[in-house]
Amino acid sequence: MKFSNVMLETATKIIIFIVLTFSTYLFFAGHHNPGGGFIGGLVMTAAIVLFYMTFDVVTAREVIPVNFRKIGAFGALIAVTTGVGSFLFDVPFLTQSFTYVDLPLFGETELATSLLFDVGVFLAVIGSVMTIILSISEDV
Amino acid sequence: MFHTILFIALFLLSISIFICLYRLVKGPTRPDRVLALDAIGFNIIGVVTVLSILLHTLAFLEVILLIGILAFLGTIALSKFIEKGTVIDYERSD
Numbered sequence: 001m002k003f004s005n006v007m008l009e010t011a012t013k014i015i016i017f018i019v020l021t022f023s024t025y026l027f028f029a030g031h032h033n034p035g036g037g038f039i040g041g042l043v044m045t046a047a048i049v050l051f052y053m054t055f056d057v058v059t060a061r062e063v064i065p066v067n068f069r070k071i072g073a074f075g076a077l078i079a080v081t082t083g084v085g086s087f088l089f090d091v092p093f094l095t096q097s098f099t100y101v102d103l104p105l106f107g108e109t110e111l112a113t114s115l116l117f118d119v120g121v122f123l124a125v126i127g128s129v130m131t132i133i134l135s136i137s138e139d140v
Numbered sequence: 141m142f143h144t145i146l147f148i149a150l151f152l153l154s155i156s157i158f159i160c161l162y163r164l165v166k167g168p169t170r171p172d173r174v175l176a177l178d179a180i181g182f183n184i185i186g187v188v189t190v191l192s193i194l195l196h197t198l199a200f201l202e203v204i205l206l207i208g209i210l211a212f213l214g215t216i217a218l219s220k221f222i223e224k225g226t227v228i229d230y231e232r233s234d
Contacts, residue, residue, distance in 0.1 A: 008216065019209055026202065034202050043206065046213055049228075053217060056232045137228040 019047040037118035041125030072127020079120030181211030
């Protein structure tokens with residue numbers, strides 16, 4: 001039986017960008033508002049899973065040619081490296097600091113070193129959740 | 141006055157969620173259960189909206205977006221599973 005999913009494909013092509021934008025917003029809204037690396041990674045995983053559900057694994061591998069296992073390992077490496085980096089300044093493990101910088105477009109912006117840690121968490125969440133979902137779906 | 145209306149709305153929304161729960165447990169066919177889950181998701185969105193009006197805060201708006209996205213994803217996955225048997229296919233046949 002043919003699965004006629006023209007409506008789903010057309011809607012997905014628009015909705016994916018909305019979900020990805022929301023994921024980026026959640027990622028940068030951390031520290032002071034609800035958000036952060038973990039939930040941003042989960043929402044981005046939702047967008048990728050929507051793409052996998054609408055199309056198939058072969059097409060998705062062509063469009064997103066990344067190995068999610070390596071992405072997860074790389075994210076964990078970044079997270080641990082930012083923690084170890086605090087030893088360079090002779091402070092305890094995972095110490096964070098922040099400063100206020102005048103950026104040209106955003107005005108006075110708070111830049112925190114925990115953003116780098118959040119990047120690691122973001123990639124680790126994407127890699128591990130996508131690995132779990134894909135290895136379950138390939139079992140059929 | 142306005143508070144009373146909001147509390148009545150919360151009460152009605154929770155009754156509606158319980159009716160959907162009954163359909164989710166009892167539902168004779170699988171499409172009934174999918175629709176019940178979808179309706180529960182949107183009722184929860186309504187509850188969060190009324191709560192954010194009641195508490196005078198904008199902090200719950202991300203929650204509304206997130207529940208909307210997750211309910212949409214769940215509905216699509218369940219309908220595709222009912223119609224085709226798989227959620228993520230390896231290669232499209234058509």
